[in-house]
Amino acid sequence: MHFTVNHLLENPIMEQASVLAGDSAISTCQIDSVSVIEIPVEDFVRKNEFVLSTAIGCNANPSLFLSFVRDVHESGASGLAIAVGRHVESIPKEVINYSIDHNFPLIELPWEIRFSDITRTIFEKVHEWQQNSFQKTDQIQRELLQLFLDGETLDRALQVLSTAFGTRVYISRPEMEPIFTPSFEETSNNPFPYPNEPSIILTQDGARLQITPIQMFNRQIGILVLESTLPSTPPIAWNIVEQTITTLHLWFQKEQSVIDKKNKEKEKFIEMLTNGEWTSWEDIERQGNSLGLDITTSYVCIVGTIESIEETTMTEITKNSLRERFVKKTLELSEVCADSILKKIICSFQRDHIILFLEATKDEARATTYHFLDMIEQQLEVQGGTPHLISWGIGENHAGYRSFHQSYKDARIALEIGRSYNGPGYRSTYANTGIFRLLSTLAQDTSTNEMVQTTIGQLVNYSRNRNLDLLQTLTTYLQCQGNVSQTSxxxxxxxxxxxxxxxxxxxxxxxxxxxxxxxxxxxxxxxLWSLRFKGV
Structure with a gap:
């Protein structure tokens, strides 16, 4: 809790004060300080400052009066109290209506009430509330710390906070089920956006949500929500909430450590599968099960490499950061897309390659794989903001039943041959690289190379000397199956x-x-020339 306009009004010194506007806000408007302000306002009012004024010079000019009140409100003041009786006979309707429309606490004071008495009262109460806040914060932190040391769960910590704050307390994270205290009915509905700063939201059903972002590792991992069904109940002081989140970080860090450890084990396990380095398949199955990976079904291996679209204005650090985010997004989308077509998937990023094992039978492997990659690329295009594209290599349907290594090897061969002949950003299947693999083998033979040099070398030499590409003419003629008209x-x-x-x-x-x-x-x-001698 913190000191509010309502607390001030409950003080005997304000007994004769009248609230003209902002009745529903007085219990939530926090007072951190107090000042006496007359026109002009300029930059003299701070946020959460309670303003006292005689509005001298405004009485004969309603427009000037309204401008004065608007400036105080827009400065973030918690409320405005105007002494009526000498300089101001009555507060204009325009001013009252503005305050009502903006739910801004506007208070009429009898001239007899001394500003100094109000100022002293506010300073005393703010100091008192601050002291209580420090004590409450210390008490909550101690209790949470003890819970953590005792091995209690985050859910238990949230339950303790619910009791301490007298509100519903839960954590909601993007793309995750909200974590609720056991005292309340769970729901996965998320009725509010993820803010970048602390804020208070009033829901359609009249509840008040006090929302605070949770930051860790320079990124927002979720929000802490304090939900009250009684809007008249003052919000919890922000400093208490912030200190509470600081203590809750102990659970987040512990959770992240567990996740990091499991991810490292998973990466090491997938690397072992792609290398074919295991001695006991039974042990591999058990290890896969412990990591939530089913390695007994049939998979097709897909290997991708990130092709950067050069941005000369970017620093190397920026490029690497964009690349890392792009890889992470691609892996996340891979899991989402696989789940949408009801297929299991094993994902990893190793040796600068995206490695995907997508569940598929032999008969459906090609159709499933292409549909899956279409989904990923469509989502990447929709989300945008990444100066990259991906080249894909697709292996045969070997993976599963002890053949992960062979499927991975096939996918790598398809990727490299595809990039060599088609350029970046294309897909190549191992089945379609048969001719190139055969040519690669022939290209290693000395006598074959001599024959190629003798047959095609003359065309290349002539073309260089006469600036006439006879090799391209021959290639096009062969592709047109000897049809002169088509070639022409x-x-x-x-x-x-x-x-x-x-x-x-x-x-x-x-x-x-x-x-x-x-x-x-x-x-x-x-x-063979294009494979072995191109560019010579």
């Missing part, structure tokens, strides 16, 4: 110019474009 349109070449290039290709390579064996050799060599 694809290259935007006149038909005769294309025929000239094709004859030059035959001359330089010594191969005929009408012979099936020569065509196969040219196609193989062009692919």
């Amino acid at each position: 349109r694809a290259l935007a070449l006149h038909r005769q110019s294309l025929l000239y290039r094709l004859r030059k290709i035959e001359t330089l390579t010594g191969r005929s474009l009408t012979d099936p064996d020569d065509l196969f050799l040219l196609q193989l060599c062009s692919k």
Whole structure:
């Protein structure tokens, strides 16, 4: 609790005072100090300051009077008391109506009441309330600390606070079920937004919510809510609430330590699965169960790498921070999307790669995986604010039943080959990389490389000297399956110019474009060149 306008009005010295506006607010308007102010107000009134005034100079000018009261109200004053009888005969209706509309405590004082007596009373009572507040804060902190040392739960601590404050006390966190004290009926409904600073909200059903953000590790982890069904009951002093939250941090830190430990165990476990480093599968199953991971079902492995879109105006620290947030958001969305399609998922971020094992049978693996990735990318696009995109590699349906390592390996191969041939931001499946894996094997053979150099090297050398890309012409001609008209349109070449290039290709390579064996050799060599000699 704290000293309020209502407490002041209950004092004998204010017996003859009349409340003209703000009746419903007097029990919640906190008084921290008092001052005597006349026009102009300017910056002389502090927040939660009770203002005394004779309103000298305002009586003959209602507009000036209203401006004076508005300035006091907008300065954050807890209330305004005006002495009536000499300088002001009566308070204008415009002023009263304004105060009523803004629920601002406006009090009429008889001229006989001395401002000095009111000032002394307020200072004494504020000091008294502060002393009581310090004692109450110390008592609550001691009790909470003892509860923590005794191993009591956070729920028990909230129950103690409910008794001490005489209000419903609970913690609500984003994307989590609210934590309630056992004394009250639980509900997952969240009737208020997550504020950035302490505030008081009146609900539609007449309850008052005193809300205070809970900060930890430079981020908001939730809010502490003190809910009272009797708005006339004064709110708990903010300093008491803040000190209470400081003590509650003991539970939050303990909770976070447990979460961090479990996450580290999970990351280490997933790394062991992807490396294939285990000796007893029975032990692995038990360890997976203890971490809440089912490794006995069928999964498909998906590996992603973050592709940065360069922002020259960003510092390296900012880029790394954005990247970390993007990875965290992607992992969170992965779990949400998997849950929405009723699939189990195992998520991790290791070796600079996002690693996902998505539940899928062999028959549904491709369709499920693509639908799942579509959902993630759509959500990332909707949320925006991240200068990144993701390249994905999708493994075969090996994962589960002791084959996590092979599925992960397949997904990594698909990712690297896909990035090499398609560029960043694409998806590649292991099944579709067969030709490239075969070419990679052939490219390691010395005699094969000599054949490729002899066949395609002539085209490349000629193109460099004449600024004429014959290799691209050959590749396009092969892709169009030897159709001259299609090739001409694809290259935007006149038909005769294309025929000239094709004859030059035959001359330089010594191969005929009408012979099936020569065509196969040219196609193989062009692919091997792009794999092995591109850029040479």
